[in-house]
Amino acid sequence: MGNRYFIELSRSDTGLVSYFPGLEVKDDANGDWIEKVLVPAVEPIAKRKSAKIRDIPITFWSCVRGTVRRRAEVFLFVTPAYPGAAIEQTLRQALQPIIDGKVHAGRERLPKDAFPCLQVFRGKLIRFYCNLKNHYGYSLPTVCWKDKSPELELLPISENDELIAFDVPTEDLELFLAEAMVISVSNGEECRRFQQALNAVARKVE
Numbered sequence: 001m002g003n004r005y006f007i008e009l010s011r012s013d014t015g016l017v018s019y020f021p022g023l024e025v026k027d028d029a030n031g032d033w034i035e036k037v038l039v040p041a042v043e044p045i046a047k048r049k050s051a052k053i054r055d056i057p058i059t060f061w062s063c064v065r066g067t068v069r070r071r072a073e074v075f076l077f078v079t080p081a082y083p084g085a086a087i088e089q090t091l092r093q094a095l096q097p098i099i100d101g102k103v104h105a106g107r108e109r110l111p112k113d114a115f116p117c118l119q120v121f122r123g124k125l126i127r128f129y130c131n132l133k134n135h136y137g138y139s140l141p142t143v144c145w146k147d148k149s150p151e152l153e154l155l156p157i158s159e160n161d162e163l164i165a166f167d168v169p170t171e172d173l174e175l176f177l178a179e180a181m182v183i184s185v186s187n188g189e190e191c192r193r194f195q196q197a198l199n200a201v202a203r204k205v206e
Contacts, residue, residue, distance in 0.1 A: 013188025015077030
């Protein structure tokens with residue numbers, strides 16, 4: 001069994017909000033919007049050499065909600081909500097090409113139904129899974145297309161046990177998985193400061 005790594009995050013935080021109709025996966029029965037659309041859009045950010053971008057954990061949280069435009073859309077919350085003008089503009093440029101989106105539509109508190117799905121930090125791209133003991137167990141947040149609209153789906157890791165047991169790749173920019181431990185004892189700013197203080201991207205679970 002390989003190593004498991006985790007990163008502590010908190011919903012006691014405010015996010016920069018964008019939302020998208022998720023049309024890119026409407027004709028793909030097995031399509032995951034996070035994997036197919038969000039990862040390629042965000043990957044160039046991880047390649048940036050700017051110290052400001054590399055040294056701030058930029059986390060993406062996703063959920064699905066109804067809007068005045070559509071029955072359901074993919075809501076994307078980015079923390080920190082105030083990353084600075086340069087990072088905010090970089091994020092806007094990365095998300096702008098996504099079909100018919102409303103990029104940086106506002107800022108609001110993270111809702112309980114938002115799950116951490118992706119992070120850019122220190123030149124790496126991290127995909128999160130969660131341990132929801134009272135509901136699903138280990139699950140990978142995905143956004144699929146069902147009944148003519150996007151839907152958040154938590155894919156049980158038991159179907160893909162290799163996602164729990166893995167070795168973190170050493171190559172920069174290779175997408176790898178880490179457990180998102182969503183805690184309630186700290187706020188988002190405290191979690192980010194702690195993560196920035198670590199030499200490693202994530203801590204290993206023994």
